[in-house]
Amino acid sequence: MLTEPLLEIRQLVKSFGAMMVSAGIDLSIEPGEIHAVIGPNGAGKTTLIAQLAGELRPDSGTITFLGKDITRLPMHVRSNLGIARSFQITSIFPGFSVMENVALALQANNGHNFRFWRDARKYPIIRRSALEVLERVGLADRAHVIAGNLSHGEQRQLEVAMALGTRPKLLLLDEPTAGMGAEESERMVSVLRGLKREHTLVLVEHDMDAVFALADRVTVLVYGRVIAGGTVDRIRANPEVREAYLGYEEALSIYA
Amino acid sequence: MDPILIFIQGLNGLQLGVMLFLMAAGLTLVFGVMNLINLAHGSLYMLGAYLAATFQQRTGSFLLAVLLAIPLTILIGMLIEVIVLRALYDRDHLDQVLATFALILFFNELVRIVWGPQAYFMAAPALLSGYIRILPGVTYPLFRLAIIAVGLVVALLLYLLIAHTRLGMLIRAGATNREMVGALGVNIRLLYTLVFGLGAALAGLAGMMAGPILSVEVGMGESIIILTFVVIVIGGIGSIRGAFIASIAVGIADTFGRVLLPPALASMVIYVLMAAVLYWRPQGLFPAHG
Amino acid sequence: MAKKRYPDLRQIVLLVVLAAFLTVPLFGELFYTRLFTRIMIYAIVALSLDLILGYGGMVSFGHAAFFGLGAYTVGILAQHGVQTAFVAWPAAIVGSALVAVVIGAISLRTSGVYFIMITLAFAQMLYYFFFSLEEYGGSDGMPLVSRNTVAGLIDPGDHNSFYYLVLVIMLLTLLVSRRMVQSRFGMVIQGVRENERRMRALGFATFRYKLVCFVISAAIAGFAGALIANQTLYISPAFMHWTRSGDILVMVILGGLGSLFGPMLGALFLLLAEEVLAGFTEHWMILLGPLLIIVVVFARRGIYGLLAGAKDVD
Numbered sequence: 068m069l070t071e072p073l074l075e076i077r078q079l080v081k082s083f084g085a086m087m088v089s090a091g092i093d094l095s096i097e098p099g100e101i102h103a104v105i106g107p108n109g110a111g112k113t114t115l116i117a118q119l120a121g122e123l124r125p126d127s128g129t130i131t132f133l134g135k136d137i138t139r140l141p142m143h144v145r146s147n148l149g150i151a152r153s154f155q156i157t158s159i160f161p162g163f164s165v166m167e168n169v170a171l172a173l174q175a176n177n178g179h180n181f182r183f184w185r186d187a188r189k190y191p192i193i194r195r196s197a198l199e200v201l202e203r204v205g206l207a208d209r210a211h212v213i214a215g216n217l218s219h220g221e222q223r224q225l226e227v228a229m230a231l232g233t234r235p236k237l238l239l240l241d242e243p244t245a246g247m248g249a250e251e252s253e254r255m256v257s258v259l260r261g262l263k264r265e266h267t268l269v270l271v272e273h274d275m276d277a278v279f280a281l282a283d284r285v286t287v288l289v290y291g292r293v294i295a296g297g298t299v300d301r302i303r304a305n306p307e308v309r310e311a312y313l314g315y316e317e318a319l320s321i322y323a
Numbered sequence: 324m325d326p327i328l329i330f331i332q333g334l335n336g337l338q339l340g341v342m343l344f345l346m347a348a349g350l351t352l353v354f355g356v357m358n359l360i361n362l363a364h365g366s367l368y369m370l371g372a373y374l375a376a377t378f379q380q381r382t383g384s385f386l387l388a389v390l391l392a393i394p395l396t397i398l399i400g401m402l403i404e405v406i407v408l409r410a411l412y413d414r415d416h417l418d419q420v421l422a423t424f425a426l427i428l429f430f431n432e433l434v435r436i437v438w439g440p441q442a443y444f445m446a447a448p449a450l451l452s453g454y455i456r457i458l459p460g461v462t463y464p465l466f467r468l469a470i471i472a473v474g475l476v477v478a479l480l481l482y483l484l485i486a487h488t489r490l491g492m493l494i495r496a497g498a499t500n501r502e503m504v505g506a507l508g509v510n511i512r513l514l515y516t517l518v519f520g521l522g523a524a525l526a527g528l529a530g531m532m533a534g535p536i537l538s539v540e541v542g543m544g545e546s547i548i549i550l551t552f553v554v555i556v557i558g559g560i561g562s563i564r565g566a567f568i569a570s571i572a573v574g575i576a577d578t579f580g581r582v583l584l585p586p587a588l589a590s591m592v593i594y595v596l597m598a599a600v601l602y603w604r605p606q607g608l609f610p611a612h613g
Numbered sequence: 614m615a616k617k618r619y620p621d622l623r624q625i626v627l628l629v630v631l632a633a634f635l636t637v638p639l640f641g642e643l644f645y646t647r648l649f650t651r652i653m654i655y656a657i658v659a660l661s662l663d664l665i666l667g668y669g670g671m672v673s674f675g676h677a678a679f680f681g682l683g684a685y686t687v688g689i690l691a692q693h694g695v696q697t698a699f700v701a702w703p704a705a706i707v708g709s710a711l712v713a714v715v716i717g718a719i720s721l722r723t724s725g726v727y728f729i730m731i732t733l734a735f736a737q738m739l740y741y742f743f744f745s746l747e748e749y750g751g752s753d754g755m756p757l758v759s760r761n762t763v764a765g766l767i768d769p770g771d772h773n774s775f776y777y778l779v780l781v782i783m784l785l786t787l788l789v790s791r792r793m794v795q796s797r798f799g800m801v802i803q804g805v806r807e808n809e810r811r812m813r814a815l816g817f818a819t820f821r822y823k824l825v826c827f828v829i830s831a832a833i834a835g836f837a838g839a840l841i842a843n844q845t846l847y848i849s850p851a852f853m854h855w856t857r858s859g860d861i862l863v864m865v866i867l868g869g870l871g872s873l874f875g876p877m878l879g880a881l882f883l884l885l886a887e888e889v890l891a892g893f894t895e896h897w898m899i900l901l902g903p904l905l906i907i908v909v910v911f912a913r914r915g916i917y918g919l920l921a922g923a924k925d926v927d
Contacts, residue, residue: 120814122810122814141813142813142814143813143814143815143816143817143818143819146813146814146815146816147816151814151815152814154811154814158808158810158811158814159808159811160804160807160808160811161807162807163803163804163807167800170800171800171801171804171812171815172815174797174800174801175815175816175817176816180797180798180800180801180817180822181798181825182796182797182798183792183793183796183798183799184792184793184796185796185797186792186795186796187795187796187797187799187800188795190797229811229815232815233815233816354726360726360729407906410910411910414909416672416725416726416729417666417672418909418910418913420672420674420729420862421862421863421866421905421909422905422906422909422910424859424862424863424905425863425901425902425903425904425905425906425909426902426906427856427859427902428898428901428902428905429899429901429902429903430902431898432896432898432899432901432902433899435896436896436899545855545856549733549737549855552730552733553730553734556727556730556731560726585745586745587741587742587744587745587746590737590738590741590742590744590745591738591741591742594734594735594737594738595738597730597731597734598719598731598734598735601719601722601723601727601730601731602719602722605722605723605727
């Protein structure tokens, strides 16, 4: 069944000086899928996410979301349209509690915020929704801890929670399991799997366990170019992909 | 406007410009290499002027006064760096602004205690106190010409230092990538102290040369430090070249502004210029960090 | 687990300070009444700076411009025959707010040190502008013949009445500001301070919020300026000089950034110290510099922070 892609990227080009970081990327993301973007270091994965989120302006090419051209739209407008992003390097509000972190995310898309009198904590909808989001990522019992005091793994969970808090249609997750141990990564993987029903995920990942456990489709990026795309099995069998990941031969062969 | 007048005012603008450059070079280096905003840079200017004025009174010689006052200013600068500024390198800019603002308060009061609240008089050196004919029928104060000359020579020497010596290379490296320089095993502390000392010398020299033209008084640092910040913001923080071009531009803009516009508007010229530059090129004209 | 309630030192100090403010005029010492009126007015302007600085993370070095603008609005209106507070004071508030819209719209496109510099530049522009405005006093400034009238309710010549009026205004400003920083708007502003990039990623048009906060802060400063003109009966461009902005910054930091009450304590401390120390030596200022450096380096959270001890500031 042909459905309109949720996100369509055509010929995305981005250079920093003499270095071309995105060299004509074509990609489409289907609604409801978990799409992993993998590639060796320097492939330009985070730059791609930054362009999709609106933090970086591509030199040329188009990005279409739900049929609408968003290439020139600023970050906050894209977020309001339903695109959420989590960062590779944790970017939370360390001075606020976990609950307040998520509450801010909820505030963003829950009515306007030029309200000057009523205490922010007294909006029941926001409180309840924040707790729901925290439960989904498994942080509900840490709701009142100051975010700066969380462990690294918990902060990564909060990263995802904040992205969820904006009630997005599309989640751009940049290495959500970065720096996590095996057990924490497994928990994150099950959290992400649980999101599939209501959200579409684009996942940049280095953790191959996570990729194979989650992804419906995989795109392989090398030096800013898409060298392969397709289901997990097809990617695993692709000789070019193996070659690109020198030494990944070993890793991939374990799962073959 | 009469071309001779334009020429004279052009020279005045150039003179203000090189003085601003002496201040701006030190300030932009300190900001570029050490990422430190130093509001008290103007205090070093003031101290240089006061010290030179005092030595001139004691010795009767302008040149001797300058030769004595500069090392002393460098010493004070280095003391400031070691005692106060070292605690601020890792702090955010707000903390640096506050602490160096506190230094201004301190030095203003110190000068008031040591020298008294009245303005000091500083005479131009006898050799340079006359006028010189630069064009048929046009004379210009010799001292101001000397300032321009000294300023340009210092600019040249700075350029040679930065572009052609090892210290200069370290400074340039430090301005573009602080962490790397430290990682290369360079004694960062010493480098910082030296850079600050250099800045102090330049500021003090500017003060000493300004003394005979403006008056040596408490608070003289405040007026020049604002201009200096305007210059480095326009020129691009961390860039000596930017500082040079911007200081000449600001010097000329300010001078002609005062000639052509009513006083209320004249003072605003350089601020409008800075606001415009920040609006279109927020990093300044020649940012060092890129 | 039962929680042991320790008496919050901050609350005690605040109650004492409030009690002091309430009772000063009762002592009948004109000098102290006038001094504390000044303190309260500076508490208001310091509080307004705390809104953008402590809560918004915007380091403005030009805040005194709005303070001075408020004062000049009152003075200029008075020169043209407008004596009633009901026109002059709202005019001061709105005037400062409007100028803040322009200054903010341009300055807030920058950040960090550039923001500091550009706010400083704008303040200096205004300073030089009024310095050269001969019709309204120029460099000498202009006197205010009498205080604004409050529709005959308060005798403008009575220092005590004016004192209590300023006290009420200060308390109202504290109340309104406190509600504002805890509101949804306040949370957004604090979020922008904590991590602006994330705020934009979450969907907030951060520029708009910063600008509104900037304008509100300027409006309050303008109000304080109108009050100071009424207090000193003299309006001078010196009110807007950048070093005056520095003084207000000092009050906020000394008192405690991001606490609203802290800046009030900072204003109290600084102005009282000025009076007390000036009695000992005319060179008391030489202590202020090193003291401030020590506070910045070692006691960054200011007086209010020290009182809070190990607990986080509100």
